[in-house]
Amino acid sequence: MFDEILTIFLDGAIYASWLFIVAVGLTFVFGVLKILNIAHGGIYALGAYSAATIVPIFYTLGLPEEFVIIAMLFSALAVAIVITPIMERGLLRRFYGQDEVLIVLVTYAIYLVLEDVQKLIWGMKSFYVSEPREILGGVEMGSLYYVGYDLALIGLAIFCGLTLWLTLNKTRSGKIVLAVIHNPEISGCMGVNINKVYLAAFFVGAFLAALAGSFTAPLISVQVGISVAVVIESFAVVIIGGLGSIPGAVIGALIIGMARAACVHKFPEAEIFIMYFCMAGMLIFRPKGLFQGAQARKI
Amino acid sequence: MKIFRQFLIVVSSILISLFSVFGTASADDHKGFKLGVVTFLSGPGAEPFGVPAWNGGKLFIDLLNAGKAPAPYNKVGFGGMKITAIPIDENGGATKQVQEFRNLVQRDNVDAVLGYVSSGDCMAIPSVADELQALTVLYDCGTPRVFEDASYKYVFRTAAHAAMDNIAIAKYLISKGYDVSSIAGINQNYSWGKDSWKDFSVSIKKLSPNSTVENELFPKLFSGQFGTEISALINSKAKVVHSSLWGGDLQSFILQAKPRGLFKRTQVVFSAGDHVMPGLGNKYPEGVIVGARGQYGMMAPDTALNRWFYKVYMDKYGVFPAQPPYRMVQGLMGLKMAIEKAMENNGGKKPNKDQIATAFNGLEWEAPGGLVQMKLGNGHQAIQPHAIGKTAKDKDGNITITDIVRYNATCVNPPNGIKATDWIEAGFPGAVCNK
Numbered sequence: 001m002f003d004e005i006l007t008i009f010l011d012g013a014i015y016a017s018w019l020f021i022v023a024v025g026l027t028f029v030f031g032v033l034k035i036l037n038i039a040h041g042g043i044y045a046l047g048a049y050s051a052a053t054i055v056p057i058f059y060t061l062g063l064p065e066e067f068v069i070i071a072m073l074f075s076a077l078a079v080a081i082v083i084t085p086i087m088e089r090g091l092l093r094r095f096y097g098q099d100e101v102l103i104v105l106v107t108y109a110i111y112l113v114l115e116d117v118q119k120l121i122w123g124m125k126s127f128y129v130s131e132p133r134e135i136l137g138g139v140e141m142g143s144l145y146y147v148g149y150d151l152a153l154i155g156l157a158i159f160c161g162l163t164l165w166l167t168l169n170k171t172r173s174g175k176i177v178l179a180v181i182h183n184p185e186i187s188g189c190m191g192v193n194i195n196k197v198y199l200a201a202f203f204v205g206a207f208l209a210a211l212a213g214s215f216t217a218p219l220i221s222v223q224v225g226i227s228v229a230v231v232i233e234s235f236a237v238v239i240i241g242g243l244g245s246i247p248g249a250v251i252g253a254l255i256i257g258m259a260r261a262a263c264v265h266k267f268p269e270a271e272i273f274i275m276y277f278c279m280a281g282m283l284i285f286r287p288k289g290l291f292q293g294a295q296a297r298k299i
Numbered sequence: 300m301k302i303f304r305q306f307l308i309v310v311s312s313i314l315i316s317l318f319s320v321f322g323t324a325s326a327d328d329h330k331g332f333k334l335g336v337v338t339f340l341s342g343p344g345a346e347p348f349g350v351p352a353w354n355g356g357k358l359f360i361d362l363l364n365a366g367k368a369p370a371p372y373n374k375v376g377f378g379g380m381k382i383t384a385i386p387i388d389e390n391g392g393a394t395k396q397v398q399e400f401r402n403l404v405q406r407d408n409v410d411a412v413l414g415y416v417s418s419g420d421c422m423a424i425p426s427v428a429d430e431l432q433a434l435t436v437l438y439d440c441g442t443p444r445v446f447e448d449a450s451y452k453y454v455f456r457t458a459a460h461a462a463m464d465n466i467a468i469a470k471y472l473i474s475k476g477y478d479v480s481s482i483a484g485i486n487q488n489y490s491w492g493k494d495s496w497k498d499f500s501v502s503i504k505k506l507s508p509n510s511t512v513e514n515e516l517f518p519k520l521f522s523g524q525f526g527t528e529i530s531a532l533i534n535s536k537a538k539v540v541h542s543s544l545w546g547g548d549l550q551s552f553i554l555q556a557k558p559r560g561l562f563k564r565t566q567v568v569f570s571a572g573d574h575v576m577p578g579l580g581n582k583y584p585e586g587v588i589v590g591a592r593g594q595y596g597m598m599a600p601d602t603a604l605n606r607w608f609y610k611v612y613m614d615k616y617g618v619f620p621a622q623p624p625y626r627m628v629q630g631l632m633g634l635k636m637a638i639e640k641a642m643e644n645n646g647g648k649k650p651n652k653d654q655i656a657t658a659f660n661g662l663e664w665e666a667p668g669g670l671v672q673m674k675l676g677n678g679h680q681a682i683q684p685h686a687i688g689k690t691a692k693d694k695d696g697n698i699t700i701t702d703i704v705r706y707n708a709t710c711v712n713p714p715n716g717i718k719a720t721d722w723i724e725a726g727f728p729g730a731v732c733n734k
Contacts, residue, residue, distance in 0.1 A: 007534060011527040119341070126346040126547070126578050130554045138558065144530055147558045220523050221550030225342035225390070229523060264527040268516050272488050
């Protein structure tokens, strides 16, 4: 019994961690820029491809294996550095303040473009870079063997969440971002460079998406089409937690992760719809999500 | 001004007449054969399945058009008609595919459509094909229900359905003495996965009545994340784990399950597991029982036709052909034989779809994977011989398939008119297993 509960908890925690890393960038960008960025999935895929490109090079050069994680980190950073000015400065900036539906369509168009960019650069080939998954070894837990890399994803999720939360709430820059979230117009009047804040926020969101892709690459076959499921699951997380809320993303990811793990172990036939069940339940009883408080309507 | 207007009218009339004549000539051009080819060209089904299938198809069509295929396929194109292929991406789901099918038939005026990997698409297309009276060859998909639940005039499937894969695996496990006292399964949550699991679990229960089902998992198609499922499978402690996963799902499952020791703790069987071997190479686990949905790739028979196909594919793409290109070529060969048979019966003219459908019914032809016979579904559904083997490393350390057992088509396919599940539950009556 204890073994089973431990297994459900661990499986749920690993899946929730992955979901959180994927979704937190999406919710952060919405919180600051008020953009529901469907292209988030495309950036995730670019992160996975960048890791799939850099990892073999890393091993070919014979560099110390332990540093491959840092190489993956830098590959995600490179994606964010390239994609942010193109997307935020080049395109999205022109649509700020426009109807939200229009912005969703714009980001969907970017998502489709990114899918084609992947095909243009990497072709239809699948990439397998499972080597980084072996460097952390593994641990026996009950009757199961868990790979250290998978467990490290829990640590990475906690690190990402805490860093983001502490930066927003305990630093001057974070407080400026919070001020912009609260009221961009007054923040601008007080001397805050809104454009810079938007650019920085988008960069952080893109980096988190690419980071999720980069660290997922050793787990999967990296190929065209991997972003579709990610977009849907990220949206489920932010709908449950509340758009724009980081604690909401934590809780949303945990709810889906744990519910899914419990279903696979105890009620496998329910696994296919449990995520949608959680999402639908939230939309019925608390349409704004768990951590989205009531907002005054501006007239 | 008046003269200029008259001049314009005359010129326009001439251009319109010319266009009409040219258009009629094009529509009546009997020299070519327009073939719509539908397979996964993007998405998780593309790299391991759709792309190699189309690579094989494209290569074979080029060789046919050049008259360079061996006998009996050495006539140029289809009966002398050069083949023009229109490839269409199967990615996007059944609703999109129905629309694409209509486009091929009604807008592009193709003479036939050959396609469909996904069983979901194969369930959606046939009724539309008959409604449009469009000759359609299903070259790959596996669900037995296409011709078990309905009958169609213009639709043919040139490869055996999935019941064969799972019956053969069950027979292999029993004949080789594997412990099947408890089984578990992980199969995708749609017709292919559900039907595959049902055929396998019922076959095992029939051959080993004391066997118990410990776990049945049906993750959604192309979910890509299987950590929790792997834990559940290990915890089930089943002696055999069956899976019909394919494409990106199978690749990800292998990459995630191998370090967690699933392949060492239990006997895993992949009913369609060969097609990811070229990509995964030595990352593919040893000791896995695999089917290739026929005698394909490493399990292909040693015949002149197979040696030829294996070589031309290897020479062109630098990798051995697994099941996808074999199956597409098998479909093209069947279509070619049907067309040429119809032409023999109509004096060598381009046959119409009814003549081709009549010729296709009950047809037999030799393909690289062995003899294909349209014996089920009242002559619309193929049966073929099958092979099952086990992965191992060769002396150079490369993954290969050994311990291969071959099965007659009539040993692992039900007779005409009997549903696969009914045949399994009845204990395979009439199965002919000795060559």
